Amino acid sequence: QITPPQQVSAILEKLAKNGFEAYLVGGCVRDCLLGTDPIDWDLTTNARPEQVKKVFAAYPVLETGIRHGTVTVLLDHVPIEVTTYRSDIGYTDHRHPDAVRFTPDLREDLARRDFTVNALAWSPETGFIDYFNGINDLAQRRLRCVGEASVRFEEDALRILRALRFSSVLGFPISPDTSAAIHQKKELLSFVAAERVQKELSRCLCGKNIQEILLDYPDVLSLFIPQLSRMKGFEQHNPHHVYDILEHTAKAVSVIEPDPVLRLAMLFHDTGKPDCFSIDEDGVGHFYGHAQKSVQIAKKALQTLRFDRTTIENVLFLVKYHDTMLPTERKGIKRWLNRFGETKLRLLLPVKYADTLALAPEYHHRLSELHDFSEMLETLLQEQACFSVSQLAVNGNDLIQAGVTKGPQVGVALEFLLNAVIEETVPNDREQLLKYWKEQKGTDQ
Ligand code: ATP
Ligand code: MG
Structure with a gap:
């Protein structure tokens, strides 16, 4: 009822x-x-x-x-x-x-x-x-076409993506006949407008069954992200990875929270790997520069699918830095806050968690480093640590009054003081900053 x-x-x-x-x-x-x-x-x-x-x-x-x-x-x-x-x-x-x-x-x-x-x-x-x-x-819990699946996909190719999306969101496996027709008819997806693909892909990525979809339908999704097919079965020759690149990606996508930006970041984070692979004399595989390559791949795919600018910017940031070592002490974290801002850093943390969780279990101890970073970040934000010019206890006018020439010099001076505050050589206090500025100016001359 x-x-x-x-x-x-x-x-x-x-x-x-x-x-x-x-x-x-x-x-x-x-x-x-x-x-x-x-x-x-x-x-x-x-x-x-x-x-x-x-x-x-x-x-x-x-x-x-x-x-x-x-x-x-x-x-x-x-x-x-x-x-x-x-x-x-x-x-x-x-x-x-x-x-x-x-x-x-x-x-x-x-x-x-x-x-x-x-x-x-x-x-x-x-x-x-x-x-x-x-x-x-x-x-x-079975997703099945009404009638003959291949006929239904011939009629409307969007149904192919709707099948993947419903399977992912509802957590329903796709029935064998419908699944076979999806593989068989996938090329018809070229008839679907990019905006529609984008919407279905986003919803599909945010479903609970996305790991299975990525593993079972890389041939379909590679129509939009060509690298996915190459990632399947790619042996990484690296003890960090017990899975091939596609398995690692599918796992990383599924463990991160279901937000389109975060899931897209995980989808693309290692797409550059197949192009950047080399084996050293000890037989260990490396992927030098893969993050940058993944950025290029993500940019092209996201633009083709007409994602909005903010989504693209955030995803590219996350892909670019997913593999960069995080700073662990106060000053380093403040420098990162200064460079990227709070919003982006907050997005980067779950990306690094997911990437680590999708590594072999013996690397999960790295999660504690992330935890330390996260705690330190919260502490700094709580105490309203100064990491941007707008938070400085002095402004341009203060510096002009203290004798700085109007114009670009003011910006230079503010950056100089901000750097000193981030490095904790001087506290973020108006009097002390002005005093410090005069002393430094004195030593410069
Ligand atoms: P949701 O709203 O959660 O996405 P829904 O099943 O309501 O799921 P809609 O896109 O709102 O999906 O469409 C409503 C109904 O119209 C569907 O349940 C389905 O019966 C039918 N439908 C929608 N799109 C198609 C299509 N491309 N081909 C055939 N039937 C469709
Ligand atoms: Mg509806």
Whole structure:
């Protein structure tokens, strides 16, 4: 049984009272059966869009997708999408139907949907409608196409990425026939717009099953990140690594918290390795300069997928420094704070944790070094340690009054004093800073 929000029930009821069929459909039915909260509540009905508008004449109705039969009814400011039963015809571009046709048959509407677990309907009068064994697939935790998988991917290639995303997010393995069709039809992904790939990839990366997806579908994902295929089976000849590069990456992605920037950073952090590999005379493998190479690879891929500038900037920072030794004492950490700022350093810590956790267990003692860094960082931030010019107890005007010439000299002097404060040669105190400045000026001349 489903208890939808009151506004949703009201819409179902009103359509039924007016002699129409109306069902909850798709993600909300699936999520209710899984016991999770649906993101939105979609309705499907045999009423045509004009008829829906007539039934809800007293309410604001937005024509949000009228060509596909979708209108949005606003009830108490809650937007609810109501879509007329339809079937899609012809997919010349492997992405959009050439035309949609309204149908009086719920079964036809459910048949056009992508996966069996997304093709369930429910109404208070009928309970669950399950023409494609979706309830059984939910119970078995199995993602399976409605109908012949390869045909469904031919129609709309986005479904290939939706399959990976739902599998990752729901934690459902993909059924063998659907999985085989994904590998077979992956090239069709070239018909999907970069923005759509980007959205699906981000959601996929943030799913709980991402480790399996990366290990099982590198051939698909390498259409967007070509290096992934080469990372599979790459023997690192290095005692740090008990896994090949792809296994290490998949593990690192899965252990970091599900935030797109952090997960993208882990996805890309070692992509430069295959290009930077050498073996020394002792038979130990090295990857000199791999972080920089990974930055180049990440930049190209993220720009092609049209990620926003802030995401790209943060991911590239994290990839670039994921392998750099962190400072361990106060002054060093303050210098890092000065160079990168608090926000970026806070992102770098989980990246280094995840990278270390994905190494062989005997290297996990490095986690304690990270812990020490983290504690010291918190202490410095708590005591509001000065690491930027804006935190200095003197400003440009103070220095001009103390005799510094207006112009670029002021900046130089402030940097000089900041450096002295970071190095703890002088406390961040107005009088002492001015005194120190005069002394230093004296020794300069
Ligand atoms: P979520 O909202 O959590 O992403 P959802 O299942 O609601 O999951 P939507 O993208 O909101 O997914 O789509 C709603 C429903 O429309 C789906 O459950 C599915 O039945 C159908 N659907 C969406 N996109 C496609 C598609 N590309 N091909 C076939 N059916 C689709
Ligand atoms: Mg939805």
